[in-house]
Amino acid sequence: MSSVTAPTPAASHGPGVDEQLDLVMRSRRRTELTMLIFAVGIVAFAFINVGYGLNNHLSSKMAEYLLGFIVLVGIAHLVVRRWAPFADPLLLPLAALLNGLGVVMTYRLAAQGKLLNVPMSASATTYQLLYSAIGIGLFVAVLVLVREPRVLQRYTYTLGAIGLALIALPALLPSSISGVPGSPGTKIQLRLAGFTLQPEEFAKLALAASFAGYLVVKRDVLALAGRRVLGIDLPRARDLGPILVAWAASLLLLVFEGDIGTSAVFMGLFVAMLYLATSRTSWLLIGFLLFVVGAFTASKLFSHVGVRFAAWLHPYASNEINGGSFQLVKGLEGMASGGLLGKGLGGGQPYLTTLVQSDFVITAFGEELGLAGLMALLLIYGLIVQRGMRTAISVKDPFSKLLAGGLSFMLALQVFVIVGGVTRLIPLTGITTPFLSQGGSSLVASWLLIGVLARLSDTARRPPPRPIQDEGLTQVVTVR
Amino acid sequence: MNRALKRLSLAVLVMFVVLLININYLQGFDTAKLAALPGNTRALEAQNQYQRGEILTSDGVIIAESKPSNDPIYKYQRYYPQGPLYAAVTGYDSLYSASGIENSEDSVLAGNNSSLAIRNFIDLITGKQHKGANVTTTINSKAQEAAYAGLQQALQGTSRVGAVVALDPATGKILAMVSFPSYDPNLLATHDGTTLNANDKKTLRAAGNPRLNHAINDLFPPGSTFKIVTSSAFFNASTANNPQTTVDSPTQLTLPQTTHVLTNDQGEACGNGSGRTTLIQAFLQSCDTTFGKIGMNLGGNTLNNEAQAFGVNNQSLKIPMPVTASNYTIPPGLALTAFSAIGQFDDQVTPLQEAMFAAAIANGGKLMTPYLVQNVTASDLSTVTTTQQTMLNQAVSPSVATNVGQMMDAAVQNPGGTAFAFNKNNEGGIDIAGKTGTAQNGVHNTGLNDAVFTAFAPFGNPKIAVGVIIQGGGYGATAAAPIAVQVIKAYLATLGIR
Numbered sequence: 001m002s003s004v005t006a007p008t009p010a011a012s013h014g015p016g017v018d019e020q021l022d023l024v025m026r027s028r029r030r031t032e033l034t035m036l037i038f039a040v041g042i043v044a045f046a047f048i049n050v051g052y053g054l055n056n057h058l059s060s061k062m063a064e065y066l067l068g069f070i071v072l073v074g075i076a077h078l079v080v081r082r083w084a085p086f087a088d089p090l091l092l093p094l095a096a097l098l099n100g101l102g103v104v105m106t107y108r109l110a111a112q113g114k115l116l117n118v119p120m121s122a123s124a125t126t127y128q129l130l131y132s133a134i135g136i137g138l139f140v141a142v143l144v145l146v147r148e149p150r151v152l153q154r155y156t157y158t159l160g161a162i163g164l165a166l167i168a169l170p171a172l173l174p175s176s177i178s179g180v181p182g183s184p185g186t187k188i189q190l191r192l193a194g195f196t197l198q199p200e201e202f203a204k205l206a207l208a209a210s211f212a213g214y215l216v217v218k219r220d221v222l223a224l225a226g227r228r229v230l231g232i233d234l235p236r237a238r239d240l241g242p243i244l245v246a247w248a249a250s251l252l253l254l255v256f257e258g259d260i261g262t263s264a265v266f267m268g269l270f271v272a273m274l275y276l277a278t279s280r281t282s283w284l285l286i287g288f289l290l291f292v293v294g295a296f297t298a299s300k301l302f303s304h305v306g307v308r309f310a311a312w313l314h315p316y317a318s319n320e321i322n323g324g325s326f327q328l329v330k331g332l333e334g335m336a337s338g339g340l341l342g343k344g345l346g347g348g349q350p351y352l353t354t355l356v357q358s359d360f361v362i363t364a365f366g367e368e369l370g371l372a373g374l375m376a377l378l379l380i381y382g383l384i385v386q387r388g389m390r391t392a393i394s395v396k397d398p399f400s401k402l403l404a405g406g407l408s409f410m411l412a413l414q415v416f417v418i419v420g421g422v423t424r425l426i427p428l429t430g431i432t433t434p435f436l437s438q439g440g441s442s443l444v445a446s447w448l449l450i451g452v453l454a455r456l457s458d459t460a461r462r463p464p465p466r467p468i469q470d471e472g473l474t475q476v477v478t479v480r
Numbered sequence: 481m482n483r484a485l486k487r488l489s490l491a492v493l494v495m496f497v498v499l500l501i502n503i504n505y506l507q508g509f510d511t512a513k514l515a516a517l518p519g520n521t522r523a524l525e526a527q528n529q530y531q532r533g534e535i536l537t538s539d540g541v542i543i544a545e546s547k548p549s550n551d552p553i554y555k556y557q558r559y560y561p562q563g564p565l566y567a568a569v570t571g572y573d574s575l576y577s578a579s580g581i582e583n584s585e586d587s588v589l590a591g592n593n594s595s596l597a598i599r600n601f602i603d604l605i606t607g608k609q610h611k612g613a614n615v616t617t618t619i620n621s622k623a624q625e626a627a628y629a630g631l632q633q634a635l636q637g638t639s640r641v642g643a644v645v646a647l648d649p650a651t652g653k654i655l656a657m658v659s660f661p662s663y664d665p666n667l668l669a670t671h672d673g674t675t676l677n678a679n680d681k682k683t684l685r686a687a688g689n690p691r692l693n694h695a696i697n698d699l700f701p702p703g704s705t706f707k708i709v710t711s712s713a714f715f716n717a718s719t720a721n722n723p724q725t726t727v728d729s730p731t732q733l734t735l736p737q738t739t740h741v742l743t744n745d746q747g748e749a750c751g752n753g754s755g756r757t758t759l760i761q762a763f764l765q766s767c768d769t770t771f772g773k774i775g776m777n778l779g780g781n782t783l784n785n786e787a788q789a790f791g792v793n794n795q796s797l798k799i800p801m802p803v804t805a806s807n808y809t810i811p812p813g814l815a816l817t818a819f820s821a822i823g824q825f826d827d828q829v830t831p832l833q834e835a836m837f838a839a840a841i842a843n844g845g846k847l848m849t850p851y852l853v854q855n856v857t858a859s860d861l862s863t864v865t866t867t868q869q870t871m872l873n874q875a876v877s878p879s880v881a882t883n884v885g886q887m888m889d890a891a892v893q894n895p896g897g898t899a900f901a902f903n904k905n906n907e908g909g910i911d912i913a914g915k916t917g918t919a920q921n922g923v924h925n926t927g928l929n930d931a932v933f934t935a936f937a938p939f940g941n942p943k944i945a946v947g948v949i950i951q952g953g954g955y956g957a958t959a960a961a962p963i964a965v966q967v968i969k970a971y972l973a974t975l976g977i978r
Binding site for chain 1: 511
């Protein structure tokens with residue numbers, strides 16, 4: 001890293017060189033703080049908006065929630081300052097803004113919780129804040145404990161095994177523990193002592209790290225060995241192993257747990273990472289074809305998959321056999337009633353949509369913040385993904401590159417699948433909206449993802465150790 | 481690997497752009513279609529989240545308003561202070577549906593009519609609470625109360641129905657509109673779904689179908705009041721015809737191609753029994769034989785044209801609620817033409833149409849389009865729209881109108897007139913002109929006769945035209961006319977005419 005020819009600031013006294021070095025080394029923590037204050041301000045305004053929109057009244061509860069939120073993001077900021085001073089300055093504020101808006105929406109929906117098809121208790125907001133605390137706690141833990149992202153590479157197979165186990169667990173358990181009340185055929189959670197946990201949310205992260213570790217090792221053989229057919233480089237049959245395992249895992253999800261959305265996200269994640277590692281388009285094609293064939297077959301074989309397709313094609317049908325989807329239509333109607341500028345937080349009727357607090361939270365935002373607000377939300381997601389991709393490009397070691405690119409793409413894919421689903425762009429598959437949906441696992445896992453990205457971006461932006469060098473003198477190198 | 485990352489970033493960009501385009505389409509262009517989906521109750525539910533406009537009578541009585549409510553969900557409660565009295569006018573506004581003015585004028589009452597767009601925008605900027613516009617109707621509260629009281633007296637406790645409509649002949653303003661039996665719209669304004677369903681069923685199943693506006697959406701045979709149309713057609717046929725023209729008035733009229741004999745009501749002679757009498761005598765006495773004969777001479781087509789000139793068969797009349805078209809069918813054959821000329825056969829009219837007969841005559845033949853909404857005022861009390869009065873049709877020429885009016889006056893003022901009996905005291909000096917009708921009803925005319933009365937007053941300077949129909953009321957003069965007189969007196973009193 002160090003270069004013997006690099007002049008030291010002390011020696012050169014050249015202002016130009018000095019500035020150049022400063023530019024590279026700026027940690028931008030003050031930018032992060034400014035943006036964080038901005039994000040907190042928006043959340044505060046959103047709370048006030050909800051208060052006036054619901055009943056022209058601000059409650060002290062709101063102040064408590066807001067204060068709790070400020071304390072949490074404040075801690076996160078201080079931890080970043082201490083343990084990841086060169087982390088991307090936008091990741092934390094963007095995630096905090098989404099999380100804050102999610103808390104506000106939970107509060108707003110819980111205020112009319114009795115009207116919901118799946119009622120919410122008033123304590124939902126407290127829980128949402130609690131989950132935020134756990135999520136930010138994990139964010140902090142990642143920054144403090146994982147000082148160098150490359151150490152994760154050591155646990156490639158461990159993480160892979162953990163990921164697959166987490167996926168398989170709900171399918172193996174009886175549906176009294178893993179079933180989702182009200183949606184037969186769906187087994188995606190662990191219900192223990194009143195708390196529910198969705199292991200797949202964490203499996204996604206473990207598998208992303210595992211894929212990255214595996215592909216870094218195998219990328220050359222995957223990219224170079226093989227034969228060229230019709231202008232496409234086909235891999236060797238024996239190298240198809242890992243993609244078949246991933247495909248099997250995603251089909252397992254699809255068939256035994258009824259979770260098409262997450263299975264699509266898994267498949268997309270793996271294929272994207274394969275492509276990143278090998279730069280070979282054939283992997284994209286193979287992965288895409290495998291998924292489409294699998295999903296199509298499943299839609300013919302398993303009713304709960306077929307229903308999704310029918311609902312997508314004919315949501316307005318009068319009964320569910322013909323595809324009619326009350327939930328989807330109510331969500332669309334809600335977004336339509338919001339129009340361009342929305343009804344204002346607390347001013348709409350999001351409670352008419354089934355499961356508006358989780359899968360359909362985007363329609364609640366669409367209704368109350370309008371097209372303008374929803375576009376802003378999508379842009380926030382887009383910015384997080386962009387910061388992640390930027391990190392992937394600037395980070396130097398291939399494992400970190402793969403991990404950052406894969407995680408960013410997974411976030412984008414998840415947003416695409418759920419937002420596209422509720423807006424009837426693609427068949428609806430019930431997955432959570434990162435940061436916004438009510439519920440713990442998704443929120444905690446999303447923070448974990450941001451933590452890893454922050455750590456990676458810190459590595460990427462951290463300046464090389466400044467060579468302590470003065471011409472004519474003995475060079476002293478400190479090793480930390 | 482950076483090249484692949486850049487390509488993947490582009491793919492992500494495409495994904496987000498597709499999402500953005502899709503939500504732009506949904507929330508920017510597809511809103512009207514989604515809002516109009518059959519199961520979409522949002523618009524109706526949203527109405528209770530802000531203050532909906534008031535509905536008022538022309539003399540300032542509030543007949544529908546929104547009051548702040550203590551309900552945890554809905555901030556406002558729709559309230560109808562007068563209950564059943566104005567139900568035919570206001571209609572109701574429930575969580576799931578609406579009727580009457582509440583339905584027809586919904587966009588202004590809700591405040592989202594395009595005419596209010598600029599005001600709404602200013603309110604948005606200045607942070608003023610959204611509030612619907614007020615609708616002032618043409619209804620006169622005194623006339624409405626008199627009409628309701630009259631119908632209540634005649635029909636309370638029976639399962640029969642009736643309706644009164646009063647018009648200002650010169651403008652077409654609807655001064656009173658009552659349908660009986662009525663219902664309390666407050667029952668349907670409740671925010672409680674279970675109660676609403678129960679009340680909905682109860683009012684829909686109640687005797688006399690109170691939810692149907694009998695004044696504009698129910699049809700009755702006009703009976704002898706249709707002789708106004710037949711007379712108008714007779715005068716139209718020749719300028720030589722006038723009320724003093726001598727016409728055939730047989731005591732019995734044998735109908736062609738049948739053995740059926742048409743007689744007058746009690747088989748009495750028409751005029752002096754000579755078989756010939758003046759038209760005015762036949763009109764005031766309401767001789768069926770005379771008008772049956774005139775009808776046969778004129779023919780079904782002529783009667784049809786004349787009836788349509790008065791607004792019969794008009795499928796598109798809106799006040800702004802859609803009005804059921806009154807019906808005249810050209811009869812197949814002379815015998816039935818005779819019946820159709822005296823308001824039988826397939827002749828069917830709404831009570832509003834009855835009022836329009838008298839209104840056209842009273843206004844020199846000019847039939848003004850009836851309307852119920854006088855103006856719309858925004859929440860800042862500035863006028864948004866005012867209904868312009870328009871002529872629906874020149875029903876008859878002014879001279880014909882004078883002739884028919886003269887005969888209608890005679891029917892009430894002449895001691896031999898069918899409506900003289902109730903007018904012995906001359907009603908405090910108000911000169912009322914009118915025509916009674918007693919329509920046979922039911923299968924083979926076994927039902928009770930419907931009582932019909934159409935009138936205008938004062939004769940010299942008409943200010944009000946009234947149509948009354950009492951199902952099963954018996955003679956028009958006995959059951960319907962007194963109600964019309966009460967309405968006329970109540971309204972003229974507000975104008976200072978007594």
